[in-house]
Amino acid sequence: MLGRADSGDALWGEGVGWGEAWPAPAKLNLMLRVVGRRADGYHELQTVFQLIDRCDRLWIDVRDDGRIRRVGDLEGVPEQADLTVRAALALRQASGCALGADIRCEKHLPMGGGLGGGSSDAATTLVALNALWSAGLSEDELAEIALPLGADVPVFIRGRAAWAEGVGERLDPVELPEPWYLVLTPACSVSTKDVFSHPDLTRDSKLITLADFMHGDTVNDCLPVVRREYPEVRSALGLLDPWGGRLTGTGACVFAAFPSESEASAALGRMPAELGGFVARGRNRSPLLDRVAAQTAV
Numbered sequence: 001m002l003g004r005a006d007s008g009d010a011l012w013g014e015g016v017g018w019g020e021a022w023p024a025p026a027k028l029n030l031m032l033r034v035v036g037r038r039a040d041g042y043h044e045l046q047t048v049f050q051l052i053d054r055c056d057r058l059w060i061d062v063r064d065d066g067r068i069r070r071v072g073d074l075e076g077v078p079e080q081a082d083l084t085v086r087a088a089l090a091l092r093q094a095s096g097c098a099l100g101a102d103i104r105c106e107k108h109l110p111m112g113g114g115l116g117g118g119s120s121d122a123a124t125t126l127v128a129l130n131a132l133w134s135a136g137l138s139e140d141e142l143a144e145i146a147l148p149l150g151a152d153v154p155v156f157i158r159g160r161a162a163w164a165e166g167v168g169e170r171l172d173p174v175e176l177p178e179p180w181y182l183v184l185t186p187a188c189s190v191s192t193k194d195v196f197s198h199p200d201l202t203r204d205s206k207l208i209t210l211a212d213f214m215h216g217d218t219v220n221d222c223l224p225v226v227r228r229e230y231p232e233v234r235s236a237l238g239l240l241d242p243w244g245g246r247l248t249g250t251g252a253c254v255f256a257a258f259p260s261e262s263e264a265s266a267a268l269g270r271m272p273a274e275l276g277g278f279v280a281r282g283r284n285r286s287p288l289l290d291r292v293a294a295q296t297a298v
């Protein structure tokens with residue numbers, strides 16, 4: 001888990017030189033309703049995704065020998081289970097490309113935090129390799145390959161803040177305010193699978209509209225279960241009470257919105273020193289879209 005003292009904060013914005021890195025931004029779920037369950041066990045959701053300017057960074061070298069390799073380790077994730085490797089294999093299969101890749105991922109996003117880091121790494125790998133291999137797949141085709149890798153991967157392929165339905169594959173871009181967020185990263189990892197299989201999870205929320213959300217309906221149906229099962233999340237949320245703290249996805253991260261960076265930073269400064277957290281800006285457009293445009297212009 002990365003704390004606030006992390007010197008390698010990966011943000012994007014004015015004056016940030018990306019070099020050869022491919023950004024993989026985090027997301028927040030600004031609300032999340034569980035509105036049904038499909039025959040295959042997956043849950044139907046309504047959610048609003050917004051990107052934030054906190055990113056993992058990937059470096060990818062094309063190989064001529066067709067091998068796909070992860071460079072470096074990721075604690076608890078074997079190479080063949082790594083979503084970057086699985087994404088590259090899926091793209092190679094779908095495109096029939098004979099090339100390979102060495103993939104290095106510099107993690108800045110906590111795993112199992114509800115920030116979608118692994119999903120974003122997978123999406124960035126798909127988008128980057130589609131360009132680097134000149135595979136020529138469309139955005140729709142990439143989104144189709146993305147979904148079996150994880151319900152959250154398509155939104156990172158599209159790279160836009162979105163109103164989402166289904167399991168997250170039906171996406172409508174939305175223009176939202178772009179506040180500053182204080183994100184707290186409790187020292188625990190929440191399993192998405194465990195939350196969705198919990199007997200007490202609400203699974204029949206009524207459908208709402210984008211207008212309802214805009215008027216302040218920001219319920220997260222996973223919250224009661226996560227708050228009960230994970231004391232670290234419960235206490236982090238309590239700390240954000242004065243600013244209306246929310247859970248992102250199935251957690252473990254919690255967040256609150258502020259009108260300015262200085263107010264968000266001041267609130268972070270009031271948090272216990274041992275609790276990890278960071279300040280990031282909400283974004284409606286992913287830096288990945290600019291990075292791929294720069295690549296294809298070369």
Ligand SMILES: C[C@@](CO)(OP(=O)(O)O)[C@H](O)COP(=O)(O)OP(=O)(O)OC[C@H]1O[C@@H](n2ccc(N)nc2=O)[C@H](O)[C@@H]1O
Nearest residue numbers: 041042043114115116150151152167192193196249250251
């Ligand atoms: C809940 C959300 C909201 O954005 O975020 P996270 O908190 O995980 O970041 C996502 O829908 C998560 O997407 P993702 O993390 O890609 O989940 P997946 O790997 O596809 O699913 C992990 C497991 O959770 C369950 N699952 C997931 C999504 C869903 N709509 N219904 C489910 O029942 C399934 O048991 C699945 O095997």
Ligand SMILES: Nc1ncnc2c1ncn2[C@@H]1O[C@H](COP(=O)(O)OP(=O)(O)O)[C@@H](O)[C@H]1O
Nearest residue numbers: 082083110111112113114115116117118119121
């Ligand atoms: N490159 C990767 N980065 C992060 N997690 C990965 C990666 N590859 C596989 N995983 C697995 O995916 C799980 C979910 O990761 P992540 O997307 O970061 O969390 P969340 O779905 O809660 O937002 C991790 O706990 C890990 O086991």
